[in-house]
Amino acid sequence: MKLYQSIGPNPRVVLMFLEEKGAVIDRAFVDIMKGENRQPDFVALNPFGQLPLLEMDDGTHLSESTAICAYIEEKFPAPPLIGSTAEERAVTNMLVRRLDYDVVAPMTTAFRGAEGLPMFKNRMRCLPEAADGLKASARDGLAAFDALIGDKTWLAGERFTLADILLYCLTEFGKQVGQPLPEELANLQAWSARVAARPSATASLNAQTGIA
Known part of the structure; x- marks a missing residue:
């Protein structure tokens, strides 16, 4: 997995979720102040041009912070942050x-x-x-x-x-x-x-x- 991160509340949600899990994954910083998230190479990964973005194990790119957290919960179930039942x-x-x-x-x-x-x-x-x-x-x-x-x-x-x-x-x-x-x-x-x-x-x- 690889997480494309930036400043902003939604990227922080995923980072805090990972910290609570004690999970370490590769990360890359995207400078939204400079508009790097609107450049063709990033838009090719996420057509919406938004952060955060997770490259999953199969190479699929997943956006939306809560969806990313749901995937992380599946991969790192303990401690449960969405639920164990x-x-x-x-x-x-x-x-x-x-x-x-x-x-x-x-x-x-x-x-x-x-x-x-x-x-x-x-x-x-x-x-x-x-x-x-x-x-x-x-x-x-x-x-x-x-x-x-x-x-x-x-x-x-x-x-x-x-x-x-x-x-x-x-x-x-x-x-x-x-x-x-x-x-x-x-x-x-x-x-x-x-x-x-x-x-x-x-x-x-x-x-x-x-x-x-």
């Missing part, structure tokens, strides 16, 4: 799906239409006219997850899962782009501190640079 996997996948719709999509689309507009305006369709509303939608999604987690340790209860990794990487990204985790969401604030204390949080941040 059908029921656990179903709950994790439900949480990930909700996060994608209610937090990930509005937050990242808002970024591309606001703070990230200079970088993305010539790469894809951006929606600056919708940025404020999308940011509000992301905050609504975070509030829903604040209520969902309540006094539980992790989103799925006592299991630390891909859902926690996804939400943590996105909220850490949000801090950098004008979408911080609202202070009044006390449950998520406490949850975020717990995730930040995990070694994988620091290791994945360092690994994003392509140096570590």
